[in-house]
Amino acid sequence: xxxxxxxxxxxxxxxxxxxxxxxxxxxxxxxxxxxxxxxxxxxxxxxxxxxxxxxxxxxxxxxxxxxxxxxxxxxxxxxxxxxxxxxxxxxxxxxxxxxxxxxxxxxxxxxxxxxxxxxxxxxxxxxxxxxxxxxxxxxxxxxxxxxxxxxxxxxxxxxxxxxxxxxxxxxxxxxxxxxxxxxxxxxxxxxxxxxxxxxxxxxxxxxxxxxxxxxxxxxxxxxxxxxxxxxxxxxxxxxxxxxxxxxxxxxxxxxxxxxxxxxxxxxxxxxxx
Amino acid sequence: xxxxxxxxxxxxxxxxxxxxxxxxxxxxxxxxxxxxxxxxxxxxxxxxxxxxxxxxxxxxxxxxxxxxxxxxxxxxxxxxxxxxxxxxxxxxxxxxxxxxxxxxxxxxxxxxxxxxxxxxxxxxxxxxxxxxxxxxxxxxxxxxxxxxxxxxxxxxxxxxxxxxxxxxxxxxxxxxxxxxxxxxxxxxxxxxxxxxxxxxxxxxxxxxxxxxxxxxxxxxxxxxxxxxxxxxxxxxxxxxxxxxxxxxxxxxxxxxxxxxxxxxxxxxxxxxxxxxxxxxxxxxxxxxxxxxxxxxxxxxx
Numbered sequence: 001x002x003x004x005x006x007x008x009x010x011x012x013x014x015x016x017x018x019x020x021x022x023x024x025x026x027x028x029x030x031x032x033x034x035x036x037x038x039x040x041x042x043x044x045x046x047x048x049x050x051x052x053x054x055x056x057x058x059x060x061x062x063x064x065x066x067x068x069x070x071x072x073x074x075x076x077x078x079x080x081x082x083x084x085x086x087x088x089x090x091x092x093x094x095x096x097x098x099x100x101x102x103x104x105x106x107x108x109x110x111x112x113x114x115x116x117x118x119x120x121x122x123x124x125x126x127x128x129x130x131x132x133x134x135x136x137x138x139x140x141x142x143x144x145x146x147x148x149x150x151x152x153x154x155x156x157x158x159x160x161x162x163x164x165x166x167x168x169x170x171x172x173x174x175x176x177x178x179x180x181x182x183x184x185x186x187x188x189x190x191x192x193x194x195x196x197x198x199x200x201x202x203x204x205x206x207x208x209x210x211x212x213x214x215x216x217x218x219x220x221x222x223x224x225x226x227x228x229x230x231x232x233x234x235x236x237x238x239x240x241x242x243x244x245x246x247x248x249x250x251x252x253x254x255x256x257x258x259x260x261x262x263x264x265x266x267x268x269x270x271x272x273x
Numbered sequence: 274x275x276x277x278x279x280x281x282x283x284x285x286x287x288x289x290x291x292x293x294x295x296x297x298x299x300x301x302x303x304x305x306x307x308x309x310x311x312x313x314x315x316x317x318x319x320x321x322x323x324x325x326x327x328x329x330x331x332x333x334x335x336x337x338x339x340x341x342x343x344x345x346x347x348x349x350x351x352x353x354x355x356x357x358x359x360x361x362x363x364x365x366x367x368x369x370x371x372x373x374x375x376x377x378x379x380x381x382x383x384x385x386x387x388x389x390x391x392x393x394x395x396x397x398x399x400x401x402x403x404x405x406x407x408x409x410x411x412x413x414x415x416x417x418x419x420x421x422x423x424x425x426x427x428x429x430x431x432x433x434x435x436x437x438x439x440x441x442x443x444x445x446x447x448x449x450x451x452x453x454x455x456x457x458x459x460x461x462x463x464x465x466x467x468x469x470x471x472x473x474x475x476x477x478x479x480x481x482x483x484x485x486x487x488x489x490x491x492x493x494x495x496x497x498x499x500x501x502x503x504x505x506x507x508x509x510x511x512x513x514x515x516x517x518x519x520x521x522x523x524x525x526x527x528x529x530x531x532x533x534x535x536x537x538x539x540x541x542x543x544x545x546x547x548x549x550x551x552x553x554x555x556x557x558x559x560x561x562x563x564x565x566x567x568x569x570x571x572x573x574x
Contacts, residue, residue, distance in 0.1 A: 062532055065532045065533060154505070154530070156533030174336060180420050180505070180519055181529070190405075195413065
């Protein structure tokens with residue numbers, strides 16, 4: 001009798017595990033840029049609750065990772081915070097379809113001690129010199145007498161590409177003054193908040209009361225300045241698909257582009273289209 | 274009669290089947306080791322052949338947008354972090370092991386030792402997090418470093434992580450020194466400390482060395498904690514002995530770029546190449562530690 005119960009229990013567990021997979025649930029995998037991730041994750045949460053046929057899962061890893069994953073079929077949608085590169089088209093073929101889902105800007109941020117000491121506006125040239133290690137002390141740009149800790153994102157980050165492109169003129173430049181490299185926006189935020197002498201850059205979606213954006217050549221990354229193009233480091237955020245999106249993928253993209261999806265974009269601190 | 278016969282043959286069959294099953298499982302475990310070695314070497318070799326083995330090892334720059342792959346900065350980083358961590362773990366760990374095994378009553382030691390071993394169970398990401406929240410700001414304010422992320426910060430935290438390895442194995446080694454040698458020394462009039470210094474430690478030295486080498490292996494392979502604490506910048510410090518600068522190790526070098534590397538590109542093969550070098554170093558360390566352990570076993574049978 002005991003054995004019968006035991007085997008029944010095992011069978012029951014196996015059956016219960018298999019049933020959810022057996023049903024007609026379709027999975028849409030989304031991966032890539034950590035800048036786009038908050039939008040996609042929040043949209044997926046709402047979208048998953050609304051219907052029962054499609055499950056959207058969202059993971060991070062960087063724009064480059066997202067583009068590679070979608071091209072190699074590991075994901076249905078690759079999130080990217082930059083345009084696709086020539087080298088990527090060369091490697092995977094020209095089948096990428098671009099879906100612009102939001103607007104974003106890269107804000108230059110400093111630790112609150114530095115901000116409160118009066119460094120609230122830097123010129124593009126000053127920022128370039130700081131990141132290149134030519135300016136090493138905050139006193140050189142009107143701040144307190146403190147060494148500058150330069151925090152950068154890793155190669156492969158779309159935020160890094162956009163920033164380097166706008167400030168250094170080419171996305172593949174190297175910031176020679178860098179002291180620490182981080183791999184996510186959230187990690188950047190943490191380092192800037194925890195230090196009293198740091199400078200870095202963040203997607204505006206990650207700004208909060210603890211980190212404030214400084215103006216570049218007198219222009220702050222406000223909604224207005226980003227829309228009218230006066231703020232120099234702005235960009236579009238993309239969903240990439242490889243070839244025409246499948247119906248399930250298209251449904252999620254449509255949701256993100258709908259007024260409900262665009263409201264989420266705004267709630268997360270980015271700019272709707 | 275027939276019934277018992279079939280029962281016996283069934284039993285024999287069961288015995289054989291279980292034996293075969295165990296054998297197959299152990300063969301699978303062993304072959305996994307070989308598959309890992311083979312895979313790493315096959316995937317890493319293109320990097321050595323394209324860049325040149327010596328250029329790969331002694332190259333001083335690592336910057337993938339220009340396809341420049343030299344792992345000297347990473348080797349130096351791993352070397353510094355390992356040395357700092359080992360020194361810290363030895364300074365804290367060996368005295369702890371001596372106190373635990375020689376000076377404390379066994380009832381107390383049996384409580385203290387598990388507490389030290391808890392350090393081993395804390396996930397490395399937690400060490401990294403604590404280091405980032407507490408140690409980095411402390412280093413910045415007390416040593417007025419530009420950034421707290423540095424070889425020394427990573428080394429301190431890894432030293433604490435490696436502590437239980439050294440304490441546990443050294444403690445076992447010291448305990449396995451036969452009582453009659455110790456008692457002989459005490460009977461001849463040597464003090465407790467003289468006995469520890471002249472008899473116990475020299476007898477247990479191979480076990481202690483094994484514990485140090487195993488700890489080094491653990492530190493070399495550690496990744497997540499280091500990522501938060503070292504800054505992840507592959508460059509040779511200036512001047513080269515400046516351990517208060519941010520840098521990168523072999524493990525963090527692999528982790529921070531693997532997601533970005535396209536499979537089959539030179540970048541990818543170079544990252545696997547770092548893995549090959551790391552595996553070779555760790556394997557050598559493990560062999561040395563095993564050798565030391567075997568020696569201690571032979572000594573006391």
